[in-house]
Amino acid sequence: MxxxxxxxxxxxxxxxxxxxxxxxxxxxxxxxxxxxDRLKKPRKVWRELVSPQAYRVLFEEQTEExxxxxxxxxxxxxxxxxxxxxxxxxxxxxxxxxxxxWPSFTQPIAGHIGTKRDFKLIILRxxxxxxxxxxxxxxxxxxxxxxxKERWCNNGLALQFVPKAEPLPPLRG
Numbered sequence: 001m002x003x004x005x006x007x008x009x010x011x012x013x014x015x016x017x018x019x020x021x022x023x024x025x026x027x028x029x030x031x032x033x034x035x036x037d038r039l040k041k042p043r044k045v046w047r048e049l050v051s052p053q054a055y056r057v058l059f060e061e062q063t064e065e066x067x068x069x070x071x072x073x074x075x076x077x078x079x080x081x082x083x084x085x086x087x088x089x090x091x092x093x094x095x096x097x098x099x100x101x102w103p104s105f106t107q108p109i110a111g112h113i114g115t116k117r118d119f120k121l122i123i124l125r126x127x128x129x130x131x132x133x134x135x136x137x138x139x140x141x142x143x144x145x146x147x148x149k150e151r152w153c154n155n156g157l158a159l160q161f162v163p164k165a166e167p168l169p170p171l172r173g
Contacts, residue, residue: 034131035111039085039173041133046084049172054083054157058135061120061127066101069156074103077164083157085133085172087112090152090159098144098151103159105152106144115140128152132171 047055056062071080080090080103089112090105098104111131118127118139126140137158144151162168 034114036087036132038131039133041173046133046135050084051157057155057157058084058133058137061136063138064102064155064157068101069103071103071156071159071161072101074161076161078166079162079164079168080105080154080159081162081168082130082133082135082137083160084135085130086160086169087130087132087171088168089113089130089137090154092164096145098153100151100153102138103154103156104144105154106148106150108152113137130158 043059046059050058053064057064074092074095076092078092079088080092080095081088088109090108094105094107096104096106108128113128114131114134115126115128118125128137128140129135130137135158136155138152138154141151141153142149
């Protein structure tokens with residue numbers, strides 16, 4: 001059964017007419033075109049490099065429990081990198097307290113994030129991934145602070161924080 005038929009069958013298209021299954025890109029897809037080369041590493045290799053909990057979030061697209069990340073309380077200057085491949089994804093000056101229970105940012109580092117449409121909760125959301133290893137990071141929403149009005153809501157398990165005074169670890173290849 002096609003998604004359009006399924007959604008029409010349960011009446012969601014009528015209730016939410018703005019939901020379309022066309023190829024129209026989301027706001028984040030227009031602005032965030034990856035500029036890094038994608039790794040072709042098998043999933044079993046990533047499983048050996050990250051914790052089982054991080055693997056479930058990064059490569060099985062699960063979500064960590066709300067309020068469980070220590071990164072919610074991280075307020076130092078530094079860089080947030082992908083927990084799998086170590087690509088820098090967010091700068092600390094773009095982190096803010098969203099009240100959601102997950103680390104949130106107003107914008108990622110340009111070109112280091114890829115996005116896709118996500119219908120897992122039936123309504124359209126924009127999911128984002130590390131552009132290098134395709135590790136699932138979280139979802140972006142249009143309810144953030146000015147001027148961009150974006151909330152990049154990230155799973156803490158998918159990130160590592162590197163304080164400004166410390167060198168970034170080498171990229172995992």
